[in-house]
Amino acid sequence: MIAVLVAAAVGLLSAFLPFTPAEPYLIATVATTSAPPVALGVAAAAGQTVGKVLIFLGARGAIRSTWLQRRLRRDAPAVPARPGRLGTMLARPKAAGARLVEVLERPHQSTGMLLVSAVTGLPPLLAASVYLGRTPMRPAAFAVTCLLGRAIRFVTVALAPQLAGY
Template identity: 40%
Template sequence: MSGVVEAAAALGYGFASALVPVVNAEAYAVVAGHSGGYAVIAVIALAVGQTAGKLLLFEAARRGTGRLARRLARRSRSGRVAARTARWAEPVRRWLSHRRTGLPTVLLSALVGVPPLALVSIAAGTAGLRHWEFAIACLLGRVVRFAIVALPAALA
């Protein structure tokens, strides 16, 4: 496969894997590592695609924050669900709203996968983290993660 085709395939697969949990980007990175010559291109394109998909989740959460709160309040007749949600959501939002705690959390999530990056993306969007800072931390973590996953296959 040529480098352009490999990059386009990895970009699309990365984007799909960011939105559909059963599409596994790490498995694609291993396969790309086996392919040899274009492994670096595939890893970077896969990370860019994943970051674009996570940015979509981030922006959707940022723009829909008020709607989600209103919908949860309407569904909760007794207010217990809203109280329970507020009890855990507000500390998480405060944690992610600060640069010194939010950016390392995004980077760690993108690198290790704990906490799940999809949840961190949504929470960071509601916390008001800057989208370009989120994107850089996410991209950096994803590139390193996919490179680590693809490296053994490339060396084999």
């Protein structure tokens, strides 16, 4: 039981500090104790989801703050036009990036991206949490998707020592 609570705490800590991943804790705990791997994986996923939801909500609040919006408008440098062939070459990736951002702001695409990020770590879930804080995604949808993805990842990692014969 204590190992499961510690797994939740490690998950919560790793949500904010990417250099303290939960995966090594899960593997070591399953390999050296009789703690149930599925419970450990779900606990770590729940802890990390709580942390990522706080990051998501924090990014949403910071991005929508009137102080930050005024500051960004005031400090934004004027972008000079890029004439010639170099300007045309640089404009294409920028336009493609703008289209990608537009697509990711649609709820179904952003949910898919979040699920992939939560399961694979690509893009990093911390970055996805901050990015999605500025989209219309609902916090409940974010939490459920993040929990599902992290549970898949962490339960799979926690079951690895058993599959390897430890």
